Amino acid sequence: MENIIFLAYQNLTSPIVLCFALGMLAAFIQSDLSIPQSVAKAMSIYLLFAIGFKGGVEIAIQGLTFDLAKSLVLGIILSLLIPWIGFFILKATTNLKSIDAAAVSSHYGSISIVTFVAATQILKASGIEYSGSIVAVAAVMEAPAIISALFLLNWHSKKEKEHETLNKSTIVEHQTPINEVFLNGSIILLLGAFLIGLISGEKGFVEIKGLIVDPFKGVLCFFLLDMGLLAGRHFKEGIKFLNLKVVLFGIYMPILSALLTMVLALILELEVGSLALLMILAASASYIAVPAALRIALPKANPAIYLTMSLAVTFPFNLTVGIPLYLMLAQMVSS
Amino acid sequence: MENIIFLAYQNLTSPIVLCFALGMLAAFIQSDLSIPQSVAKAMSIYLLFAIGFKGGVEIAIQGLTFDLAKSLVLGIILSLLIPWIGFFILKATTNLKSIDAAAVSSHYGSISIVTFVAATQILKASGIEYSGSIVAVAAVMEAPAIISALFLLNWHSKKEKEHETLNKSTIVEHQTPINEVFLNGSIILLLGAFLIGLISGEKGFVEIKGLIVDPFKGVLCFFLLDMGLLAGRHFKEGIKFLNLKVVLFGIYMPILSALLTMVLALILELEVGSLALLMILAASASYIAVPAALRIALPKANPAIYLTMSLAVTFPFNLTVGIPLYLMLAQMVSS
């Protein structure tokens, strides 16, 4: 208990979380503070490259571990599974349309890389060991959730045909975006950087450490400042599309995903660091790759709903409360 | 005397000042050299955050000093007072319209954060101790000058009513912009970073030092390159709106403000570092927050006049000659 209070305190007073809070505050009081879009994009490229690269270097040094192999399999399973769970919960507890329920739940199957990175910082601070190579799991978890959601929507709409008449265009265009997800810049970058790290190894690491490691945490701060601005603005615009039951889903669903991961991981006997990070990946919700893909695949789904959920509800929750919570759980079950 | 020559030499051969000179030169010879606007904005966000944060960390370590408290009070007084002095001098010595005189002088009551940062670099180089927390004074000095200028214009236009018939729209809209000044991104950022530094303290500092401290001076160089380009281009376009008397004001007014600060600071018995930085803040003129606010509050004032004055006359003067001068004065009176 003391432990979690300490972790939570550590977390809430870290510059990273405080920068996010500053961004949210600035958005709420309508300040004109903003980070240029091109710079925000550059920071996200930097962060993706840096963690991908470091992950690859770790494998180059340690070799491929069995732990990582197991984590990869588990990650894909979770990414496919979570959208189904989320969909049925949303249909049972809220009045969201099927298409919006599918869209929202596919975000929870996919992942948020910034949540992952923020978590690794706390892991480090609390002295829990983990391998940077887990970032490979993050990469493989991005896309399956989207496929899963489109599949379930198809299945659902067939099943419901007699009751509900879904507009034909609801389910068109399912084919096209899958390719585009795999060609999505952030996935290519993450995997590419991973490979570059793997090939150039420790020698390469030493060469570019001055950019990839030293300023990393500072860049993360600025990125979270921008995320705070964004989350705040989305919250203000988007909250009118959500009712309390939908907002609550954005809070208990990540906890549920983390618990599910914990149970499955126990069967697979993962190490505590991998376990904690996998729980966090499962609990996090996408706000970049998935919205971009769904806007094309499911144009009738309302982006205000899914973006507000993942960006303005679940992301802040995970960043402040979720991460220390999952971490404590991971430590408890592992010891 | 030797001292000031040494200081001036140090200053003029520092990469910071040389970069500014390169920018001005490039503008004068019409090179197409330019730094993308979004990157310039990102650099200014970085600089504001870094100095705000470091200021907060210093208070977290040293505690709030009496010196800082006194400096804060003095800063607000100066910011309110200087526009009045500037206004009467301008009305007495130049043919500027009242509205332009008020607009120009309000810039001199407010501050230029880059001038402040450049000065801290020289303080460091000359071994004078100062507390980074003085940046809090910079934050509180931004806005009062604007309020002061609007107030004095109102007062002046009432007084002059029988002689001069000021267009009604000259004095409308005085209310709106005050809010906007406080919500201005740079002020929120400076204060926010200050608080983040205060809360996360030394631990937070160590975490993000790799971005906030190590490349700081280099970023300052690139920022000053951009400032030089800007100042050069403004000078070429704007000089036709200024006559010699107005240009001279841009040189003696900062000296006057610095001397006034020196006198008031002696009464308050400030330490030499704080004194020097306060003199520099008083001497510096705003070219971001104030122009943005005045363009709305006083649309009839000519932006070419006030921007050219603060950006292309006073800023270069302070950067090259002013800073070493004020510094030497501060050292003289303190010893």
Added chain:
Amino acid sequence: MENIIFLAYQNLTSPIVLCFALGMLAAFIQSDLSIPQSVAKAMSIYLLFAIGFKGGVEIAIQGLTFDLAKSLVLGIILSLLIPWIGFFILKATTNLKSIDAAAVSSHYGSISIVTFVAATQILKASGIEYSGSIVAVAAVMEAPAIISALFLLNWHSKKEKEHETLNKSTIVEHQTPINEVFLNGSIILLLGAFLIGLISGEKGFVEIKGLIVDPFKGVLCFFLLDMGLLAGRHFKEGIKFLNLKVVLFGIYMPILSALLTMVLALILELEVGSLALLMILAASASYIAVPAALRIALPKANPAIYLTMSLAVTFPFNLTVGIPLYLMLAQMVSS
């Protein structure tokens, strides 16, 4: 022989070359990965400033060497000479129009600063000493090639008048762009940074080392990622304008230029580091300054041809195969 294999291996597994490869790959598979234009421009400003500055600092420390003086003269000669050689080869072996042949060959007389920087990284890795001041040679080689090409085109069109009737507008506007080449942002920046390094010397170097040196190689990686994307996209769009003979020119011409440099340098007795870098400068082809100038000077020349040649054929060749090759040659003749 072992040496070149080792060098080539070192080169091909360096993060720099791998990042370039990742960019090309992403372009070929049509990923939407892209680095914002303003950030790419900022990186190029950073790189130019950093190498210019470091070059100046080295002269400030070592003084002007005779080796550098000889290199400067040789650089200018090469920049003037190579376009003529290239032009006659292109006219003899390909069906390019005279204007396109002149345009292409002027790119090969000028230089690519990124190729130069990439080469210095390998020199360092292989322990060959060189002086950063050679960057001054890069600066003086940018422009003469353009003048040379315009001159030769004029001469050629006069000579050919009886056979070929060149459209009058082919040879207009030769005067204007020369100025603009010297005012080109990248040349001003390179020379300006060189001077700043020279004046502020080691003291200035220490001040901004945290930005100019430590993250340098990492920034170079990101820049090459962007270059890869660009080269890949240019290749796809531009290859249809080129036939095999033209593409081959993009590969043997740099080797020829490097050999020519080697011979001339032997006469001048350059040191091995300078020799290697001069060979690389001669072998590299411009894709920034020259295209911008020629688009105005020779509007009838097809930019798809010259940009594809220098960016998508010669740059990748030099980066992967050329640099280790020239380096090995330089070591062979010097020992």
Added chain:
Amino acid sequence: MPTHKKTKIEILIEASFEKKLSELLDTLDVKGYTVYPVVSGKGEHGNWSRRGVINVVGQMLLFITIIDSAKAHDIAQKIHDTIEDHLGIITLSEVEVFRDKKF
């Protein structure tokens, strides 16, 4: 689907006045508008350019709104009068749209 004649009002205005103009349009009978970036320009008051400006002072934006032609002149007139000090230029032209009710 038939098309319907509407009027397009284009307003070139200082960027520092963006918020005020949006507020003004909200009070007028305007159902929507779109804002476009501007790079540079030249007029009686000389040159300006977005490049190398440190803040919104000295930048411009283009507001475009498509409205019922019957109301267009009056609305344009009101905009013109209110923002005169921050105005670049204001023009009206004719366009056709599909969705009559939307504008």
Added chain:
Amino acid sequence: MPTHKKTKIEILIEASFEKKLSELLDTLDVKGYTVYPVVSGKGEHGNWSRRGVINVVGQMLLFITIIDSAKAHDIAQKIHDTIEDHLGIITLSEVEVFRDKKF
């Protein structure tokens, strides 16, 4: 040189649909088009702004194509029908050009 009357179609559309609209235009009888950036806007569905968005969702672009007036209405109609879900607005207007054959 005489000028020729053509029709200009302007399509304000979500940025995430850029690729699809390009593909659609390629299949229609359109000889060229140009895409312009957009900063922000307001309509029935509320405000949006390019600033502070993390990816293409929530950004817009303006496609402009100049075509033969005889075909314009049909082509505009087809575009309208296909991209309805991602549409901001679509307008037609008259312009004159020098090179008749080009459009």
Added chain:
Amino acid sequence: MPTHKKTKIEILIEASFEKKLSELLDTLDVKGYTVYPVVSGKGEHGNWSRRGVINVVGQMLLFITIIDSAKAHDIAQKIHDTIEDHLGIITLSEVEVFRDKKF
């Protein structure tokens, strides 16, 4: 206030030619112009895009100038002839303005 009919000339041109076109407009009887950014386009000569270009070669800009209709055709013709090599397209259309003298 009554409105006055003017002609709007729109010139899509290579960015590398920006300075030359400005200089050309200064020599013609043009009282002002505004330059807008362009993202990408497609025409006879294939695709181009502002994204991922390393310098001005391969980018475009849109110049717009509003002038007296009586002079418009001649001026447009002159622009067309001078910049042909760097031209995207050039169009003329009709607009109304309030300030007759300004254009």
